[in-house]
Structures are given as structure tokens and as C-alpha cells.
Amino acid sequence: MLRKLSGVKIAIALCCVLALTACSKKNTPNLEATNAGLGSGVSAPGSEADFATNVGDRVYFVVDQADLTTEAQETLRKQASWLQQYPGVSIQVEGHSDERGTREYNIALSARRATAAREFLIAQGVEASRISSIAYGKERPAALCDAEQCWSQNRRAVTVITGGARTS
């Protein structure tokens, strides 16, 4: 138990360091949006923070699958309606895998995931020209422990706003 607690402390400390590092860099809309959304819950409508907090910027996948779960479809429907509300916004869907696979396969698997999310948004009426996609494989995990609780957060497709959002 003690071990576990100290592990958590380290994790928190590391997060702080990461957040600081992130802020000092220029190109981190995601983290800033997430940080802004935490706590307040109030963010400018049509902003990146609004999207991340009130809509949800990511969907999760089952191991080795690219099929959208019911929950994922629900999130993507919300994303689609938000995107229709703000037609000037363009997005990129990032596909990711967990670390428990080989590099090349994970690149291809994460491309499938990005495609699944992108096609669902298109089917919901978002113009295809507004949505690009990219595959990251296992190169950019979001959660860092070596257990399913983290791997399940890493098997994801993240909708990143690339332009046209209002500034919060």
C-alpha cells in the first residue's frame, strides 16, 4: 500500500513537471485546453476548451480492434453536432494504440482507428474536407502505467482542433 501511495505521488509530481514543460512550448493546444477546462467548467463556446470539456475529444477502443463501441459512437455524435454548430472549425483525428504490440502493426492499427472515427463523423454530416487524420501507433501514449487501466486509455482516437476555434 505504501509503495502504491508513493507511486501515485511520483505520478502527480511528474504530471506537474510535464504541465510546466508543456506550457513553455508553443504548440500544445491540447494540454492547455484540458487544463483550462479543469476546475472552472466554464469555457468560451466554440473554443478548444469547450470542445474538450463539454463534448469530449477522444474515444476508446477494445484491444486490437478498430470498431467503435456504443460509448465511442455517442461521443462522436456529440463531436459531430458541435462541429456542425461551428462550421469554421477544422480537425485532425489522431489514431493511437497501446504499447502492447509491435511498432509497424500498431501504426496500421491506429490508422484504422483514426479512419473509423473520421468516417463516423462524416456519416454524421461533417464535411470530409474539414477532417484530416494521422496515425501515431504506440508512439504517443496518454497514460503511462504498465497496466490495462492505462493501456485502455491509450487505445484511442483523439479529435484535435487544427483551426477555426474561438479563443477562450
Next chain:
Amino acid sequence: MEISMFKFARLRSARNLILVLSFVLVALVPRTSFALDVDVSGGRINPLPIAITPFLTGGGAEEAGVTLGEVISNNLARSGYFEPLPQNSFIEQITDFNQEPRFADWRQIQAKALVTGQVYVEGGKIRVEFKLFDVNSQQQIAAQQFSTSPKNLRRIGHLASDVIYKALTGIDGYFDTRIVYVDESGPKDQRVKKLAVMDQDGFNVRTLTDGEELVITPRFSPNSQEITYMSIGQGTPRVYLFNIETRQREIVGEFPNMSFAPRYSPDGQRVIMSLLTTDGRNSNIYEMDLRSRQLRQLTNTPAINTGPSYSPDGSQITFESDRGGTQQIYVMGVDGSGQNRISFGNGRYSTPVWSPDGKYIAFTKQAEGRFAIGVMAPDGSGERILTEGYHNEGPTWAPNGRVIMFFRDIPGENGGPQLYSVDITGYNEQQVQTPGFGSDPAWSPRLN
């Protein structure tokens, strides 16, 4: 011998390297006198005791002598086939390069082979000579002399190691080679990945890219001067060619979708890789002719077909595909004909790489949440696991087909991948030292 000297000189000048081989004397005794009794299917190797005497030096070459001795000794020890004896156990002290060794003294300390050498500076160049003796037969079995710029000193050590290894085992050496790999730094969720190249013993590390883009899966061309790799940066992730000396980068093709998992053909004229299908759901294997830029599709199934690798004669290709439900290894003709699955064990098989001698396909195997490195024959028979654990991935072959390098991911938030090598018997697993984390190693062909 004249022919090999000629070849050597020609290749050197072609690569603009200042390395002159003055003369070669290799009088090989019958190989059976030392042929290692190595059973590939699992017999433990008894390393051959070898005495490497301190290089005689003069004229400011003292440090060079120490370095040479270390390079040779470390190479031979790391191979697992040799046991360099401690110098403080030596009875005879060699004081003259031309003196006849007192073989009885070397037999007494159980040395089977003896290396003597000298280094001196001559007109701004370093001159290295060494001799290799069979202690039991009291015969000189190899000797060589090199003259080179001091900056090539370690390479001379590797070339000498190759001569000794070959003379004593009958197998080509692999010490005068390089490794290209991915240098990793920074936290796990924001890893910075740079291409890096180093000598096979971990020295002379050079990073080749600035880390702005995510680079993965670098592979050597057969001339060891270019690499092909995948980069994820701005825009569509793509396969590139990169010249190590000029650092010039070239895109392999402006395909509508992502390209990945590249590898050169044995003749260096083509690159094989995966392209994401236009619907974004599947990946198929294509071969591009680098001269004509003609693209040929080799697989066409609604699946992830990737990780292609040519057989050394260029007639076949092994690859992985999940067309049957999970990742498995397949073999096909170089034209895409006769695609047959060869892996049928319990688990998922991926990253197949054909051995330089054509006898094996190395792979990554995932079973019960663990990752192993193994080899099997190209028909799928004789599967052997060489190492197994939390996460081992991405084998690459030493050019003599005796050693496999791979990376091992160390778990934990602050963990990361590191390079390891293992003998094809599964023995002699060793970490390959790199300055930071390292992944995706690829072994070059022999440089000489």
C-alpha cells in the same frame, strides 16, 4: 589474395575513406584445428581462451596501442566465442614483434590462441601490425598490417577482430559494422526520437536528425551509406531515404496515404514497404523501383499486411499479416505469388526478418502478454525462442547470421527501450550500451 586486396582498395576509395591495407599475409591452418563446436539448436559454447598481448608501441602511439588491445579484446569477449585471458596471468612478456613466442609459456596458462602486435606513428599515419598464433601447433595462422589516419584506429581494431574471429572459427566476422537505431529521450508521452548511428560496439554514436519529427524503423541499404525509415511529422507520415554522410533526405513517393515499414532489397535498387489503402482501413505491401519510381503492389487483402523483408537472394519476401485474424508470418514470391502462412505456434508473430544466410526468419512473438524474440526456418519449421520477457521486439541480424540484436522495453513511467544482442543459440545475451534509450536497431552489412 591479390584479388581481395584489390577489392578492398577499390571499395575504400569508392567511399572516400582513408584506410590503406598495405599487405596481407593470411596462412590459414586447417579450420578443423579450431572449428568451434557450436550446436545451433542449443549447445552451450565453450569460449576459446585467447591471449591478447599488449601492443608494442613507440613514437607517441602508446594510447593507440591500449585502445587497439581493448577494441579487439572486447569484441572477441562480447561474441561469446572467446575468453581473453587476463594480462597479469601472462608468463612471457613480448618485447619484440619479431620474436618467436615461447609457446610452452602460453600453453601453461591454457591459451589456445595468441595475438601479438605493434603500433607506431609514421608520417602522421598510424601503422598497425599483428600476428595470430595457434599455441598448440605453434604456427602463425594470420598476420596483417594496416596504415591509416589515427581517426580510423578503432576501425583497425574491428578489422583485426574480424581477421582473428574468422581464422579461429571459420565464420566471417561482424565487428567492422555499424548499427542504425532510434535514440529516445524525454518523458514517455512526449518522447523525442532521433535517428542515430554507431559502431557495433556502441562507440562513435552520431545522431542524424534533430528530433522535430518522430522517426521509426530505420533500415540500412546494402552499401551501408543510406538508410530508409518512416517519419511522422507535419503532414502525411511517410517513408524516406537518408544518406548518412551527406545527411540528404529524399521522399520515396508522394502517395495519397501513409507509407511505412520500409526495407531495401538486397541489391539496393528497390524499397519494399506498406501503404495504407485509400479507404484508410487496410495496409498492403508494395515494392518501388528507386530508379524508375515504378510502384508494384504485392499483396491485396483487406488486412494489415506489413513488416516485409527480402530473402538474401531477393527471390522471396517474408511479411506479417492479420488476414487470418491475428498477426502471423507469411512468405511469398518477390512478385507476390504464392502467399503462404508459415507461423502456426501459440500466439501472434510479427516483424519477420530473413537471415543473411537465408536459413532463418527471426521474429517477435507475443503470447500470454509476453514478448519473445525467436527464429524459425523459412518453411516455418524448427521454431526456437532466443529470449522472452515483458517486451522484446524488432530483431535484426549481424551480417554473419550468428548474432541478433533487438530492443527491450523496460516497464515503468521512467522506463524505456534499450538495445540487446543474443547469440543465435539463445546464449550470451548482452545489453548494447547507448547514451540514452534506444530502439529499432538495424545492423549494417560488413563495411569492408
